[in-house]
Amino acid sequence: MxxxxxxxxxxxxxxxxxxxxxxxxxxxxxxxxxxxxxxxxxxxxxxxxxxxxxxxxxxxxxxxxxxxxxxxxxxxxxxxxxxxxxxxxxxxxxxxxxxxxxxxxxxxxxxxxxxxxxxxxxxxxxxxxxxxxxxxxxxxxxxxxxxxxxxxxxxxxxxxxxxxxxxxxxxxxxxxxxxxxxxxxxxxxxxxxxxxxxxxxxxxxxxxxxxxxxxxxxxxxxxxxxxxxxxxxxxxxxxxxxxxxxxARLDPARVIRPARAVSERAVLADVDPQAAHGVPVVVDALGRPLALLSAAAMGGVPEELRERTPVSAVMARQPSEWVVPLEGDPEEDLIALVRTFQDTRASHLAVTRGGVLAGVVSVHELGAALDEVQGRPPRP
Known part of the structure; x- marks a missing residue:
């Protein structure tokens, strides 16, 4: 199999x-x-x-x-x-x-x-x-x-x-x-x-x-x-x-970055671009993660246009399988993340706990953490 x-x-x-x-x-x-x-x-x-x-x-x-x-x-x-x-x-x-x-x-x-x-x-x-x-x-x-x-x-x-x-x-x-x-x-x-x-x-x-x-x-x-x-x-x-x-030696909490939900009906003026407040993730009316919002994409929109520019115009829509529900078992959660990265070939995954957005994982950060666990030098 x-x-x-x-x-x-x-x-x-x-x-x-x-x-x-x-x-x-x-x-x-x-x-x-x-x-x-x-x-x-x-x-x-x-x-x-x-x-x-x-x-x-x-x-x-x-x-x-x-x-x-x-x-x-x-x-x-x-x-x-x-x-x-x-x-x-x-x-x-x-x-x-x-x-x-x-x-x-x-x-x-x-x-x-x-x-x-x-x-x-x-x-x-x-x-x-x-x-x-x-x-x-x-x-x-x-x-x-x-x-x-x-x-x-x-x-x-x-x-x-x-x-x-x-x-x-x-x-x-x-x-x-x-x-x-x-x-x-x-x-x-x-x-x-x-x-x-x-x-x-x-x-x-x-x-x-x-x-x-x-x-x-x-x-x-x-x-x-x-x-x-x-x-x-x-x-x-x-x-x-x-x-x-x-x-099994890596705690998934190490690679999960905080995220904040942004309604798909919002406009850019409603979104705080500061990364310290969490990665902005666009969600639908049911709270399901749909896409990422990058600071670069939002920064490319002039200030005077943000009041009438919907987030859907600049969001990076992700494959439907990019959402990974976490069950609380660190080993199983890590396996689920790795398999989903392999299956979707996505650069980022959204993770949820109990159906609620919990954070975002980057494939590069996960790879770096795994290299560190194995004692490998950082990748260029």
Missing amino acids: AASPDRPSGLRVASVGGVPVYVGSSWLILAVVVIALVGPGIAADRPDLGALAYGVGALYAVGLLVAVLVHEAAHAVVARGVGHRVHAVVADIWGGHTTYDPSRGTPGSAAAIAVVGPLSNLVLGLLAWGVHPFAPEGVPSGLLGAFAFVNVLLAAFNLLPGLPLDGGQLVEAAVWRLTGSRPRGRVVAGWCGRAVVVVVVVWAIGLPLLSGARPDLFRVVWTVLICAFLWQGATAAIAAGQSLGVL
Whole structure:
């Protein structure tokens, strides 16, 4: 899973509870591999099918796609149900992923989001296995059997205890719950992910070699590709956990500048330009922050025109996502600020407490504070 809201490339095929579902172009590579793997076997078992054997192989690929999308849709539904903003569900060459903002989560909600994906595959597998005896012999029976197998395999594989797999999310949630530290949970789960990679390599390649067998080239190549992907994900998780640990050492109050609300119906003559009185933030009739007012913009308006110049004429309107509600947990508040800066690429964010404007945060000041916490020299 990821947190980036960027629109995925690929074809939008559905929507689950308002969350767009995409099939990435790279998934076609996986489909071709599946067809190439199962097509020849089907053709050998059913020579009467001829070229249609590869069409049946395509149905196997579609079955895998359905299993992946159900898995990811389950993540999306539960994530949204516990209050997270979900951006997209994507199927690609590596299977799939769900992008959402994990801020304001708890160990329990994180565990629920993680476990529901494998559970959905297990349910699909059991349903397919239950229907399998009643399916007509031949292609229908084979498709159902394969669908049952791939779902059980996906459930088992994703429950391996290491990031970036769902089992790693469960490890992270458990350590988070026991220690009270999400960063520590992320780092531990990342190292568990690296351990999982080592075990998979030993099982898939090392054991056959030690027993005198020679693993086939296909098995070696796919083991290397999958383990490289898992190792990269585990390494990224460790780095992310360490970064979160840095955030935990910074009190957000250090980077929040006082702000004062300015009605969007006000004129410039009503606004005190003195920064000592707080950063002027334009708000709507409900008190929701809309824009910033800079001293430079206000200073560019002649004194004689300020009585009839509305603030809307010079305000710098911000993206709708620039408002970050603070919940009182310093670590979670800092994470929310950093993620919102990453998502919006804004230079400033407005923060609220209890729905009331509380201040403004500058990306440059936040970056400088984080550098100071890490002992880095000031940026030029």
